Amino acid sequence: MALLFIGAGGHGRALLELLRDAGLPPPGGVLDDAADCPGLACPGLPPVPWLGPVARAAELFSRKDFDSAHVALGRNALRRQVGESLAAIGYALPVLRHPSAVIAGSARIGPGSAILPRAVVGAAVEVGTCAILNTGSIAEHDSVIGPACHLAPGSVLGGGVRLGAEVLVGILAGVKPGLRIGDGAVIGMGSAVLADVAPGQEVGGVPARPL
Numbered sequence: 001m002a003l004l005f006i007g008a009g010g011h012g013r014a015l016l017e018l019l020r021d022a023g024l025p026p027p028g029g030v031l032d033d034a035a036d037c038p039g040l041a042c043p044g045l046p047p048v049p050w051l052g053p054v055a056r057a058a059e060l061f062s063r064k065d066f067d068s069a070h071v072a073l074g075r076n077a078l079r080r081q082v083g084e085s086l087a088a089i090g091y092a093l094p095v096l097r098h099p100s101a102v103i104a105g106s107a108r109i110g111p112g113s114a115i116l117p118r119a120v121v122g123a124a125v126e127v128g129t130c131a132i133l134n135t136g137s138i139a140e141h142d143s144v145i146g147p148a149c150h151l152a153p154g155s156v157l158g159g160g161v162r163l164g165a166e167v168l169v170g171i172l173a174g175v176k177p178g179l180r181i182g183d184g185a186v187i188g189m190g191s192a193v194l195a196d197v198a199p200g201q202e203v204g205g206v207p208a209r210p211l
């Protein structure tokens with residue numbers, strides 16, 4: 001059965017390329033709440049038809065049109081919420097992994113996560129559900145990445161960093177080994193994080209300070 005995508009935006013396009021590079025078939029359809037959604041399109045790839053709003057997921061599952069899905073939404077909290085509701089319906093949430101990603105054999109990747117080109121996941125790393133490890137990001141050994149976190153392109157977690165749920169580590173940001181970053185925190189792009197970050201806190205700069 002075909003894969004259903006949720007979200008017809010830029011992250012969805014990145015994942016279409018990932019599927020092609022991995023030699024996997026494109027999704028059979030996409031759900032998106034935008035009323036005028038044209039479907040998911042990327043030059044040179046077959047268009048993915050829009051099948052309606054996200055609320056149609058249960059009906060499509062019960063009709064046996066789809067049995068697996070991927071949430072291609074950039075907003076962490078929404079991606080987690082939609083991923084959990086799809087899992088409750090019964091959808092399988094496969095990990096989408098680009099062939100150029102390097103994932104240690106001892107790492108564990110949660111269902112619904114996406115590992116983009118040249119991401120590196122080190123020894124004994126644990127990644128929760130519906131995470132995005134974006135292009136060229138690095139999670140060093142023993143790091144723990146909570147559900148629906150996003151390591152943006154080029155960001156780096158030193159060894160043993162612990163991220164709560166729904167943390168955004170911005171483009172090219174770095175986190176010193178062993179630190180803890182609380183649920184929902186935002187690490188601004190280009191930051192150097194040298195101390196723990198509280199839940200919900202937004203930090204930026206070198207060294208990173210509350211914004």
Ligand SMILES: CC(=O)SCCNC(=O)CCNC(=O)[C@H](O)C(C)(C)COP(=O)(O)OP(=O)(O)OC[C@H]1O[C@@H](n2cnc3c(N)ncnc32)[C@H](O)[C@@H]1OP(=O)(O)O
Pocket residue numbers: 134152153169170171186187188189190191202203204205206211
């Ligand atoms: C494939 C992809 O594209 S994945 C994309 C992933 N997304 C990212 O990596 C982006 C992460 N987001 C950021 O870094 C943002 O700048 C945020 C979330 C930290 C702040 O965004 P906003 O709330 O819109 O803040 P805004 O731009 O209004 O700036 C507010 C202040 O913080 C400062 N600031 C913003 N971002 C940073 C940063 N990364 N580092 C240091 N200072 C910053 C601004 O200079 C400004 O300071 P001022 O008030 O003295 O002028």
